[in-house]
Amino acid sequence: MAEDVTRRDFHVKSVDGYAIALREVRPNDRTREAGKPPLIMLHGTRIPGLSEFDLDVPNGSFAATMAELGFPCYILDARGFGRSQRPAEMDKPPVPGKRSLVRTIEITRDIDAAVDWIRAEFGIEAVSMMGWGVGGTCCIMYAALWPEKTSHIVLYDTIYGGGGTYNMGRGSKWEDPDRPGRFNKPVFGNYQVNTLDLLEAHWDKQIPIEDKNAWRDPEMLKAFSQALLDGDPASSSYDPPAYRSPNGMLEDLFYMVLRHKLVHACQVYCRVMIINPELDTLxxxxxxxxLIADLVNAEEVVHYRPPNTTHYVMLDRPERGRTAMTEAMVAFLT
Structure with missing residues (x-):
């Protein structure tokens, strides 16, 4: 990569013994960091952190973009994802009917391990964090559990549980047909194996024009897909190659679609930014x-709703919203 940043990979230990992977991305000129809070970046439901925040293509690393602007970034893989330690069950075939592995509440332990390391490293009391999708829900939950350790949360494409029209609720494949309103555990079980076509299909569906390459660099899709496989050492054992992900965040997403709030936002006291792309269906x-109505105690709430932008605005071409979103985020964090 040609960015003016330095990368370092290491692990921290969660309170319950998981080795949690972090990638540090910092500016080569550390004087740029003056007055800028360190920023944890947390992935979404099925996808590990590097594939979302640090791709080796132009405009593919939001972590590098933020680091060049002075924000030290720490990309986190929750347990069961990417370079982090996986539950032992994920080394065996998926088991239908078993409980979903790695629920959102468990991931707060992984965030806390990263937060405590960053607090000690920088000599600060509170840390900023950004979460994609249900990763944003994790950030809300963490901010409620540890308000003294949280200064800002950026909720990117997040779901809360306040309602909406979704395709994974009642009557969907995610609902147990024998127990309406319950996650379909008999089918999906503890974890699943994902094929790469899921990413392209979902991204294409978000883009409102016929020529998808005019909106999204085709090299971005290739890099994202490769990063998904690179994030799972077992990916080449599947035909075609595929990657594993725990089902806990998916189960939590299902219940939020049915208007179950996993955490109430009145317990959040830090500054909050919501990035709500117009075309995003999540x-x-x-x-x-x-969510905004419930954030009664938040120090500040910024609702950024960029028009004509997708779920993947952070990775779409800069003129499709990435540049404007970066500017809005920098203004919020500083």
């Missing part, structure tokens, strides 16, 4: 409006 207006 992060919906009605849900974010209820």
């Amino acid at each position: 992060c919906q207006d009605s849900d974010m409006e209820e």
